[in-house]
Each structure stands twice: as C-alpha cells, then as structure tokens.
Amino acid sequence: MSCVKIDEIYAYLDNDLLPGRRADIESHLALCPKCREAVEERRRLGEASTSLADLELPADFSSRVMARISRLKSSLPVWLTAAIAGLASLGLLCLLIILSGGKTAFTLVAGFHHGFLAYLKNATVVLAKAMILLASAGRILQTLARVLAKCLSLLTALMSPEIQALIVALTMAVFIGLYFGVRKKLLPGEKT
Amino acid sequence: MNEEQEKELIRRTLRGEPKAFEALIRRYEHPIMNYIGRMVGEREQALDFTQEVFIRAYASLRSYEPRYRFSTWLFRIASNLVIDHWRKKKIAAFSLSQPLEDSGLTLDVPDDEPSVARKFELAELRRQVERALEKLPVPLRELFVWRHVNGLSYEEMAEIKKLPVGTVKNRVYQAKETVRRLLEETS
Numbered sequence: 001m002s003c004v005k006i007d008e009i010y011a012y013l014d015n016d017l018l019p020g021r022r023a024d025i026e027s028h029l030a031l032c033p034k035c036r037e038a039v040e041e042r043r044r045l046g047e048a049s050t051s052l053a054d055l056e057l058p059a060d061f062s063s064r065v066m067a068r069i070s071r072l073k074s075s076l077p078v079w080l081t082a083a084i085a086g087l088a089s090l091g092l093l094c095l096l097i098i099l100s101g102g103k104t105a106f107t108l109v110a111g112f113h114h115g116f117l118a119y120l121k122n123a124t125v126v127l128a129k130a131m132i133l134l135a136s137a138g139r140i141l142q143t144l145a146r147v148l149a150k151c152l153s154l155l156t157a158l159m160s161p162e163i164q165a166l167i168v169a170l171t172m173a174v175f176i177g178l179y180f181g182v183r184k185k186l187l188p189g190e191k192t
Numbered sequence: 193m194n195e196e197q198e199k200e201l202i203r204r205t206l207r208g209e210p211k212a213f214e215a216l217i218r219r220y221e222h223p224i225m226n227y228i229g230r231m232v233g234e235r236e237q238a239l240d241f242t243q244e245v246f247i248r249a250y251a252s253l254r255s256y257e258p259r260y261r262f263s264t265w266l267f268r269i270a271s272n273l274v275i276d277h278w279r280k281k282k283i284a285a286f287s288l289s290q291p292l293e294d295s296g297l298t299l300d301v302p303d304d305e306p307s308v309a310r311k312f313e314l315a316e317l318r319r320q321v322e323r324a325l326e327k328l329p330v331p332l333r334e335l336f337v338w339r340h341v342n343g344l345s346y347e348e349m350a351e352i353k354k355l356p357v358g359t360v361k362n363r364v365y366q367a368k369e370t371v372r373r374l375l376e377e378t379s
Contacts, residue, residue, distance in 0.1 A: 006365065006369055007362065007365050010364075010368060011361075037307060038305070040307075040310075041305070041307050041309045042309075042372070044309035045309045045317070045321070045371070045372055046340070048309070048314055048317040048318045048321050049341075049371070050340045050343070051314075051318065052226075052318055054222050054225075055225050055235075055238070057221055057222060057225050057239070057242075058239075061217070061221050061242075062214050062217040062221060063214070065214075065246045066210060066213070068243060068247060069210070069213075069247060070210070153208055154208070157207050157208060
C-alpha cells in the first residue's frame with residue numbers, strides 16, 4: 001500500500017473510516033515511519049486544539065443579558081409611543097377645557113390684558129393641572145398597555161400557531177369589511 | 193442538561209418564565225463566547241456579540257423548530273452575527289463550497305515535513321495554536337473552532353452552514369492542515 005493521504009489521516013484520527021480501510025492503514029503505519037510520524041504529529045495538534053482554554057465571562061453574564069431583555073420587553077415601539085402620546089394630548093386638551101371652568105387655554109391667551117402677573121398665575125394653574133392630568137393619563141395608559149401585552153402573550157402562548165393564524169385572518173377580514181363598508185357610506189356617489 | 197430538558201426550558205420561556213431562559217443562557221454562554229471570542233478577537237466586542245446572540249434568540253424563540261437541536265439553532269444565530277461583522281469590516285472571505293484546489297492547499301500524501309507538534313510542550317502548543325487561529329481565514333477558523341473548541345459533529349456543522357457533510361469534513365481537514373502549516377512557518 002502507498003503512503004496515507006492527509007485527509008485519510010484526519011479521517012483515521014476521527015475514527016471515521018470503514019473497518020477494512022482502517023485495517024489497511026494500520027498495517028501500513030506499522031511499516032512506514034514517515035506516515036507514523038505524520039499521524040502522530042496531527043494527533044498531538046488535535047489534542048492541543050481540543051483543550052484550548054475557555055474564554056472568560058463575567059460571573060453575572062446571564063443576569064446582564066436578562067436585564068437587557070427585560071428592558072427591551074418594557075420599551076414600546078416608537079410609532080405606538082407617538083400614537084399614545086398623540087391620543088393622550090388630545091384627551092388632555094379636552095379635559096383641560098372642561099375642568100378649567102372658563103380659564104381655558106384660549107381665555108388664557110385672550111386674557112393677556114389682565115396684566116403679566118395674572119397671565120403668569122393662570123399659566124401656572126393650567127400648567128400644574130396639565131402636569132397632573134398628563135401624569136395620571138400616563139399611568140393609566142402604561143397599566144393598560146401592560147395588561148394588554150400580558151393578555152396577548154398569554155393568549156399566544158395558549159393557542160396553537162394555526163389558531164393564531166385563523167384569528168389574524170378573521171380580524172383582517174373584519175377590518176377589511178369595515179373599511180369597505182365605511183368607505184361605501186362616506187364616499188359620494190350612487191347609493192344602491 | 194439533555195435535549196429534552198432544554199426543550200422544556202424553551203416551553204417554559206414561551207409560557208412567560210424568564211428564569212427558564214436564564215438557565216439556557218448559563219448552559220450556552222461559554223460555548224458561544226468561546227466561538228465568538230475567537231472569531232472577532234476583541235474581548236469587549238465578543239462579550240457584546242455573545243449578549244446579542246442570546247437577545248436575538250429570545251426575540252425569535254417562537255420561530256425555533258424543536259426538531260432541530262437548540263445548540264445548532266443558537267450557533268447559526270451566532271454565525272450570522274459574525275458574518276455581518278466580517279461584512280462590515282470588509283474582511284475578504286471565500287465560499288466554503290469553492291473547490292479545495294482554489295486555495296492552493298491539497299490533502300495529498302504528506303511530504304518530508306518537519307515535526308512541529310513535538311517541538312513544544314502541550315501548554316506552549318496551545319498558545320501556538322491560538323496564535324495560528326488568528327491568521328486562519330475566517331471561514332476555516334469558524335469550522336476549526338466549532339470542531340475542536342465547541343466539539344460539534346460534522347453533521348451539526350453541515351446543518352448550521354447548510355452544506356453537504358462531505359464538504360464540511362474536507363474543509364475542517366483543510367483548516368487543521370492550514371493551522372499545522374502556520375505553526376511550521378512560525379517555528
């Protein structure tokens with residue numbers, strides 16, 4: 001038998017040869033010091049390579065990752081934050097007009113003739129009310145969003161992907177139906 | 193931890209138990225760091241990337257198919273992250289499915305080669321291998337690390353890289369032989 005090829009040396013060391021071929025190689029190795037040395041060389045290198053040291057990690061690595069995950073979970077997407085902020089501002093403006101009892105933002109601007117101090121006083125009152133309402137609205141919305149997220153997560157965990165897909169498809173069908181229904185009602189043109 | 197226990201941890205994570213995912217992180221943090229650390233070189237970056245692998249895995253856990261091993265799925269995420277890193281750094285890489293001869297290295301009968309491995313004690317040999325790894329082309333380095341450091345089977349590597357097992361075996365042999373030649377050059 002001729003000398004062993006390098007790929008067969010590796011396959012031999014991996015114990016990845018058919019028994020007949022393995023026996024042939026072993027017979028050859030018994031006779032050929034050059035091939036024996038080539039096998040020994042690669043065996044030693046293999047031993048060194050499989051015992052390389054572990055790279056160090058901080059002891060709290062897993063908790064750091066979990067902290068990053070929980071931060072990601074609690075942050076809302078930008079579009080949702082913007083939509084919530086827009087709705088909250090609108091609600092706030094309505095409440096402000098109702099609650100200020102005549103001292104609305106409009107009268108505040110219109111009542112500049114009362115003098116600068118009166119203006120400042122009114123502005124402070126409106127601002128304080130706005131802050132309180134904003135904080136309350138924020139808390140309510142945050143709680144609602146959290147409850148909604150929990151419910152969704154629970155529902156998706158309990159349902160099989162097929163049922164989830166069915167619900168999504170049905171919801172989309174309802175929305176499409178609503179959209180075309182409303183469009184038909186609102187658009188000018190012939191009504192049948 | 194066996195495969196069934198891992199799958200149970202995945203199910204618990206999907207039911208909303210973060211502690212279950214933390215157990216999976218602890219199981220795989222060292223294998224992933226050992227792989228990424230040797231692929232990117234810089235420790236801080238390797239730590240960031242290792243964190244990123246677990247965050248990506250958590251975010252897409254619902255898309256994990258239980259018929260595959262979790263480790264294979266995790267290493268594929270890590271490999272994609274490393275490939276993006278190479279692309280951003282514009283590091284030249286070659287396709288693992290290219291013919292072996294294109295690289296100028298054959299796996300024919302060994303010529304009269306000097307013995308490198310006998311020259312060093314085991315500890316020194318390990319240091320030399322680490323240094324040679326830094327010079328190894330990145331696609332070959334990846335396979336070498338998976339095989340020797342992470343102890344992955346050829347079948348697992350083939351599944352991660354979506355290549356035939358035979359191609360992967362050949363490339364691993366090529367990686368090992370390149371490391372040996374790099375040691376020969378430096379010694």
